[in-house]
Amino acid sequence: MISSNLSAIFYLVSGVLFILALRGLSSPETSRQGNFFGILGMIIAVTVTFLSIGNFSSGFIFVLLFILVGGSIGAFIAYKIPMTAMPELVAGFHSLVGLAAVFVAISAFLNPEAFNLGSPGNIKLGSLIEMSIGAAVGAITFSGSVIAFLKLQGIMSGSPITFKGQHPLNAIILISIIVIIYLLCSTQSSNLFWILLIVSFLIGFLLIIPIGGADMPVVISMLNSYSGWAAAGIGFTLENTALIITGALVGSSGAILSYIMCKGMNRSFFNVILGGFGATDDSSTGSKKEQRPVKSGNADDAAFLMKNASSVIIVPGYGMAVAQAQHALREMVDTLKKNDIKVSYAIHPVAGRMPGHMNVLLAEANVPYDEVFELEEINNDFANADVAFVIGANDVTNPVAKTDPQSPIYGMPVLDVEKCKSVLFVKRSLSPGYAGIDNDLFYRENTLMLFADAKKMTEDITKNL
Amino acid sequence: MEIDPLIFRLSIFILSIFVGYYVVWSVTPSLHTPLMSVTNAISSVIIVGAIIAGLSGNSDSIFNTSSIFGFLAIALAAINIFGGFLVTQRMLAMYKKKKKNN
Numbered sequence: 001m002i003s004s005n006l007s008a009i010f011y012l013v014s015g016v017l018f019i020l021a022l023r024g025l026s027s028p029e030t031s032r033q034g035n036f037f038g039i040l041g042m043i044i045a046v047t048v049t050f051l052s053i054g055n056f057s058s059g060f061i062f063v064l065l066f067i068l069v070g071g072s073i074g075a076f077i078a079y080k081i082p083m084t085a086m087p088e089l090v091a092g093f094h095s096l097v098g099l100a101a102v103f104v105a106i107s108a109f110l111n112p113e114a115f116n117l118g119s120p121g122n123i124k125l126g127s128l129i130e131m132s133i134g135a136a137v138g139a140i141t142f143s144g145s146v147i148a149f150l151k152l153q154g155i156m157s158g159s160p161i162t163f164k165g166q167h168p169l170n171a172i173i174l175i176s177i178i179v180i181i182y183l184l185c186s187t188q189s190s191n192l193f194w195i196l197l198i199v200s201f202l203i204g205f206l207l208i209i210p211i212g213g214a215d216m217p218v219v220i221s222m223l224n225s226y227s228g229w230a231a232a233g234i235g236f237t238l239e240n241t242a243l244i245i246t247g248a249l250v251g252s253s254g255a256i257l258s259y260i261m262c263k264g265m266n267r268s269f270f271n272v273i274l275g276g277f278g279a280t281d282d283s284s285t286g287s288k289k290e291q292r293p294v295k296s297g298n299a300d301d302a303a304f305l306m307k308n309a310s311s312v313i314i315v316p317g318y319g320m321a322v323a324q325a326q327h328a329l330r331e332m333v334d335t336l337k338k339n340d341i342k343v344s345y346a347i348h349p350v351a352g353r354m355p356g357h358m359n360v361l362l363a364e365a366n367v368p369y370d371e372v373f374e375l376e377e378i379n380n381d382f383a384n385a386d387v388a389f390v391i392g393a394n395d396v397t398n399p400v401a402k403t404d405p406q407s408p409i410y411g412m413p414v415l416d417v418e419k420c421k422s423v424l425f426v427k428r429s430l431s432p433g434y435a436g437i438d439n440d441l442f443y444r445e446n447t448l449m450l451f452a453d454a455k456k457m458t459e460d461i462t463k464n465l
Numbered sequence: 466m467e468i469d470p471l472i473f474r475l476s477i478f479i480l481s482i483f484v485g486y487y488v489v490w491s492v493t494p495s496l497h498t499p500l501m502s503v504t505n506a507i508s509s510v511i512i513v514g515a516i517i518a519g520l521s522g523n524s525d526s527i528f529n530t531s532s533i534f535g536f537l538a539i540a541l542a543a544i545n546i547f548g549g550f551l552v553t554q555r556m557l558a559m560y561k562k563k564k565k566n567n
Contacts, residue, residue, distance in 0.1 A: 070543025
């Protein structure tokens with residue numbers, strides 16, 4: 001058994017290692033080392049916990065057994081999961097962090113002696129407040145992430161679910177959570193603790209159902225943040241520095257990512273959270289719709305245009321992930337490069353279903369990361385490029401965001417695809433994108449629509465090159 | 466007058482938020498997905514609480530309601546720790562620079 005001072009220092013070390021793990025992600029070269037620091041920090045934290053308990057009784061075997069079982073499941077998932085399913089995986093993992101926080105809080109509530117928090121029915125006030133906050137946020141994270149997972153997985157429809165009185169209901173529930181925590185702390189009643197958990201599960205569920213599929217990048221980042229705050233709440237209860245530091249890091253990380261995603265859509269955080277975007281104004285856009293001519297072509301036309309280009313910019317989006325077209329795309333680009341055509345990739349911050357989604361898919365397909373550019377880095381290059389190849393992206397290329405103040409996406413930063421000499425737009429049909437608005441790009445003089453499955457079209461173009 | 470230890474923890478917490486703020490802004494956008502998976506893994510350091518909870522039973526009864534929740538939390542956190550770090554590693558291994566042809 002080691003002294004609690006020594007273990008506190010080791011927890012601090014592991015907290016610092018976690019900071020270095022995130023720091024490593026500032027560039028792909030240092031990132032692998034960063035991940036190693038993270039693993040090291042975790043090993044230190046777990047080892048120190050064992051040493052500080054010092055009770056190597058038969059219970060210890062079960063701890064190892066459960067770590068082994070969970071670890072094997074985790075490792076199996078990590079190796080099997082296809083890269084296109086990363087958003088679902090991350091949402092699923094968030095739900096586990098949330099549930100683990102809830103379980104630890106339940107355990108601490110039922111047996112406070114084990115954590116030095118007092119005795120049942122007489123838990124220290126500060127600890128009880130921290131514990132209930134941790135438990136409530138954990139429960140919200142859990143049920144919210146489950147809904148996000150179901151929506152991403154397609155088990156639940158991605159379209160927003162709204163009903164009358166939704167916002168007042170949510171507001172009442174949120175206020176009641178605060179009231180319950182207050183009553184719980186003054187009465188120490190275990191019934192109130194269970195009610196708190198149930199109500200928190202409920203609000204997590206209600207908060208996420210009105211948010212649509214394409215807003216998932218914000219939701220995932222937000223739940224990432226919540227999972228951090230839940231961990232921090234438990235960290236305060238356990239007086240554990242590693243947990244407090246980590247919770248704060250993860251909490252602010254998720255908050256920053258949500259901010260970046262909201263900015264990428266030019267929407268306020270509250271606008272996203274209140275939900276219902278893209279579902280309400282179907283009728284108004286429907287009535288405005290007039291038949292406008294579009295030019296459509298086939299793989300042969302596209303190959304011809306690209307063969308005669310000197311520079312091509314690829315604009316990938318969620319559709320590429322759905323069609324699993326990243327490998328076919330890279331093969332097409334390889335052929336283009338053999339013909340001395342300069343190719344780069346342009347990634348919009350909200351392309352895909354989670355932050356950085358497209359980058360991972362392109363990396364999986366062996367696209368070197370120094371050919372992949374963010375919106376600000378590449379947006380000026382469209383004017384000098386010959387061909388823009390839009391594959392699976394839609395709203396993020398819509399020039400209406402720059403011209404029409406009436407449009408729901410007005411002001412959203414978009415890729416200036418229309419400035420290219422010609423635009424190739426791979427899409428299944430002319431249907432509007434997620435925001436429910438027509439893409440003006442379809443009807444431009446320099447746009448050639450390629451109506452087909454993204455993967456099949458890309459392969460056909462490669463054959464024709 | 467003595468300062469409540471809670472204040473020290475609160476200080477660590479607030480300062481860590483600031484550290485997190487600056488560190489995360491320096492993360493390159495192309496690594497935002499690995500950032501999410503690695504934050505997932507590290508937030509599962511909550512396993513330390515789960516281990517304490519799991520070992521809270523005495524030698525006569527390893528399993529009581531409290532420790533069972535602890536054991537379940539251990540398993541959940543372990544899924545996250547192993548899954549999170551390994552999938553991050555798998556992703557990071559894919560990020561390659563352009564091969565120089567000279």
